[in-house]
Amino acid sequence: xxxxxxxxxxxxxxxxxxxxxxxxxxxxxxxxxxxxxxxxxxxxxxxxxxxxxxxxxxxxxxxxxxxxxxxxxxxxxxxxxxxxxxxxxxxxxxxxxxxxxxxxxxxxxxxxxxxxxxxxxxxxxxxxxxxxxxxxxxxxxxxxxxxxxxxxxxxxxxxxxxxxxxxxxxxxxxxxxxxxxxxxxxxxxxxxxxxxx
Amino acid sequence: xxxxxxxxxxxxxxxxxxxxxxxxxxxxxxxxxxxxxxxxxxxxxxxxxxxxxxxxxxxxxxxxxxxxxxxxxxxxxxxxxxxxxxxxxxxxxxxxxxxxxxxxxxxxxxxxxxxxxxxxxxxxxxxxxxxxxxxxxxxxxxxxxxxxxxxxxxxxxxxxxxxxxxxxxxxxxxxxxxxxxxxxxxxxxxxxxxxxx
Numbered sequence: 001x002x003x004x005x006x007x008x009x010x011x012x013x014x015x016x017x018x019x020x021x022x023x024x025x026x027x028x029x030x031x032x033x034x035x036x037x038x039x040x041x042x043x044x045x046x047x048x049x050x051x052x053x054x055x056x057x058x059x060x061x062x063x064x065x066x067x068x069x070x071x072x073x074x075x076x077x078x079x080x081x082x083x084x085x086x087x088x089x090x091x092x093x094x095x096x097x098x099x100x101x102x103x104x105x106x107x108x109x110x111x112x113x114x115x116x117x118x119x120x121x122x123x124x125x126x127x128x129x130x131x132x133x134x135x136x137x138x139x140x141x142x143x144x145x146x147x148x149x150x151x152x153x154x155x156x157x158x159x160x161x162x163x164x165x166x167x168x169x170x171x172x173x174x175x176x177x178x179x180x181x182x183x184x185x186x187x188x189x190x191x192x193x194x195x196x197x
Numbered sequence: 198x199x200x201x202x203x204x205x206x207x208x209x210x211x212x213x214x215x216x217x218x219x220x221x222x223x224x225x226x227x228x229x230x231x232x233x234x235x236x237x238x239x240x241x242x243x244x245x246x247x248x249x250x251x252x253x254x255x256x257x258x259x260x261x262x263x264x265x266x267x268x269x270x271x272x273x274x275x276x277x278x279x280x281x282x283x284x285x286x287x288x289x290x291x292x293x294x295x296x297x298x299x300x301x302x303x304x305x306x307x308x309x310x311x312x313x314x315x316x317x318x319x320x321x322x323x324x325x326x327x328x329x330x331x332x333x334x335x336x337x338x339x340x341x342x343x344x345x346x347x348x349x350x351x352x353x354x355x356x357x358x359x360x361x362x363x364x365x366x367x368x369x370x371x372x373x374x375x376x377x378x379x380x381x382x383x384x385x386x387x388x389x390x391x392x393x394x
Contacts, residue, residue: 002288003261005242005249012242015235016224027213029285031243032250032259033304038212039243045209046240049202049225050233062229064200088226091199107230 006032058129060122061105062087070094070103077101079136081129083155085109085143093141101139104129109147110154118154126155130162140168203229255326257319258302259284267291267300274298276333278326280352282306282340290338298336301326306344307351315351323352327359337365 006028013024031039055061056068063069070076070090080101084090090103106121118124129135138159142148152168159166172190173182182190203225210221228236252258253265260266267273267287277298281287287300303318315321326332335356339345349365356363369387370379379387 002291003250003259003266005246005261006259009242009246012235012239015232015239017227018220018223023215025288026215026285028246029259029283029288030214032246033283033285035212036247038209039247042209042212043240043243043247045202045206046228046236049206049229050236050240052202053200053229062200062203062226064202069200086226086230088223088230091222091226 055107056105059103059105060107060125061090061103075100078134080139081135081137082139082141083126083152084141085148085151089141089143099139101137106142106151109142109145109151111147121151123155123158127158130159130164133162135164138164138166140166144171252304253302256300256302257304257322258287258300272297275331277336278332278334279336279338280323280349281338282345282348286338296336298334303339303348306339306342306348308344318348320352320355324355327356327361330359332361335361335363337363341368 009028009031010021010024013019013027014021019027031042052064053062054064056063056071057066058071059068061068061070065072077100080099081104082093082099082101083104083106084093085106085108087105087107090105093099093103104122104126106123108116108121110116110118110121130138138155140152140155142152156166170193171186172193173179173186179187206225206228207218207221210216210224211218216224228239249261250259251261253260253268254263255268256265258265258267262269274297277296278301279290279296279298280301280303281290282303282305284302284304287302290296290300301319301323303320305313305318307313307315307318327335335352337349337352339349353363367390368383369390370376370383376384
């Protein structure tokens, strides 16, 4: 009985992560019932973002300009390069405020089964950058998953050619974590990486 | 450092109910990182729905056609009219599959402080419909809130003029509800409405 146009809107909302059928219905009716203006604003924000946002030529992060704000900034350290998988990882690190160097965004991780090899991750661009000799430290901040570790290992081998020091983000118990609820893999890493106090 | 176009997209997502800053960021990056097609589909679904979906002339529900599917259907009982506040209420009742009559959607409830009076709720249209004499039973399914109850009372007075029988949805303990966790107002209603078994 429901209008096909409304059904299509609900289906489109369902494509988003964390939005199930009930939420999608709620969002669709929210826009139709009394927030038409918000709907127009959201639709044009999506179209504008998809049209204008491309990739930074230097770090491959999402950017409106050819070179993104971080790469163009003169106040950031040019000798540190942090390798992350996705733009959201850059956002998370920037929000922590702890890092003042440059980034390189892989837009994924090595995954031969999905046809993602070194070229798809822009590793030739990274190699050129390392060859320029400005980078002193490469910080590997790929995810601690099998694919993330494999990707980090590959990049580490590349850095060795250029005599660049390579670091990896520390692994262990998260701040505020309770031992009782921490998975055994993490606990194992925390034991293996224990430090003298 | 984040692009203004991406920020606007995040802000637009934040207008939606249940979407906070973190979720909005996640949804925005989801569309930009690797789901551009989904983004275009969502944007056009929103615009199409906002453009094509209007109100049914008979029941005021959201509808693409001048008269909605429920009002136009010949298989539904024409002598029962269920009064609800919002189109989402119609969806909920339809999903239960328990009701086969017609609807009338108020698109809100009486709320003088917000400038919502009988005219804004389409009550003149409802009065005309009741005057036609086809409706035998009016089922009041407004929300059990102060405003919903006041609206139901107002409509009940109107139905009395036309000698139409008026019913209200039963109030009490929800199916699967546990007494321990039910609020005292609901428990009071359940006691007051107790039935012989």
